[in-house]
Amino acid sequence: MKSKYLHAFLLTLLFMPVALVVEAAELRLSHQWSNKDIRHKVAEIVAKEVANANVDLKIKIYGSKSLFKPREQYKPMTLGQLDMAVFPLSYAGGFHPEYNLTLMPGLVKNHDHAARLSNSDFMAELEKIMAEDDVMVLVHGYLAGGFAGKDKCITKPSDVEGLQMRAAGKAFEQMLAGANASIASMASSEIYTALQTGVLQGANTSSSSFVSYRIYEQVKCYTPASDVALWFMYQPLMMNKSAFEKLNKAQQDALLAGAAKAEKYYLTEAKKQDAASVKVFKDAGVEIASMSDADFQAWRTIAQKTSYKKFIDEVPNGKQLLDLALSVE
Secondary structure (H helix, E strand, C coil): CHHHHHHHHHHHHHHHHHHHCCCCEEEEEECCCCCCCHHHHHHHHHHHHHHHCCCCEEEEEECCCCCCCHHHCHHHHHCCCCCEEECCHHHHCCCCHHHHHHHCCCCCCCHHHHHHHHCCHHHHHHHHHHHHCCEEEEECCEEEEEEEECCCCCCCHHHHCCCEEECCCHHHHHHHHHCCCEECCCCHHHHHHHHHCCCCCEEEEEHHHHHHCCHHHCCCEEECCCCCCCEEEECCEEEEHHHHHCCCHHHHHHHHHHHHHHHHHHHHHHHHHHHHHHHHHHHCCCEECCCCHHHHHHHHHHHHHCHHHHHHHHCCCHHHHHHHHHCCC
16 A cells, blocks of 8 residues: 555656646747847847746847857758847848848838838838748837048048958848949958058948947047938848747737837837937048939839849849839938
């Protein structure tokens, strides 16, 4: 009899830990930036909102390239090896050339236009492609950039003629070449030295890179993103679709609520980032120039003959997608 009770007791012990050690589900989120970066803050807002919702869900953030290399995040996310990532979608242009439209000159005019583009039929078409890869967008967001000239201001195409330029992205290189500039391809971290040594006379990159790499020490004039800008790059917070669908409704709702809050923050802070870069350059004694609507249209005209044409020629449904993007006012 005793052995029967002992057996029952042991069975109870065996199954008790299962009930006691059920822990919150944990999602892994990867990105390439420091914890001071706006994109980390976006991830952090989502993680904190989910934690505060008490729905047995945690998001662990792996920043500064600590989990995956920047350009290697998309594939593991499609395979379910990575749950979430904040990264420039154009990095995955090798998987789907349609994504290259998210870093195309003249497609986005300013941050409010970028927000409208994120909620357009154009973005819906891109999201269909993502869904085929088992990926979805949680937080939409674009960051802007501008031009800097070593010896003069750069606002219109004729300003770059004969200059050795660095551009952020292939499409921008194609457009600048179309304006008769010479192209030097390099990482944004190499711009400072290239300007210092005379390898470059001008550069195009993001507002944050212009500041973090101290480009203001090497240039005479800065043309920031303001009411009119040429350079915008789509950098969303994405998630493996199956991982999202496996969550219960309370967890999904918490995640979506956090994403909505983060998206509002992203738009507001992206605008502030451009303005903050202007102050840094001004304080360093650099002249500040502005791009007019006429300048913007002149660049877009060149882009239509170069970057846009190449995209249409190389991507089967390229014209349809480009037209959708251009139709967003």
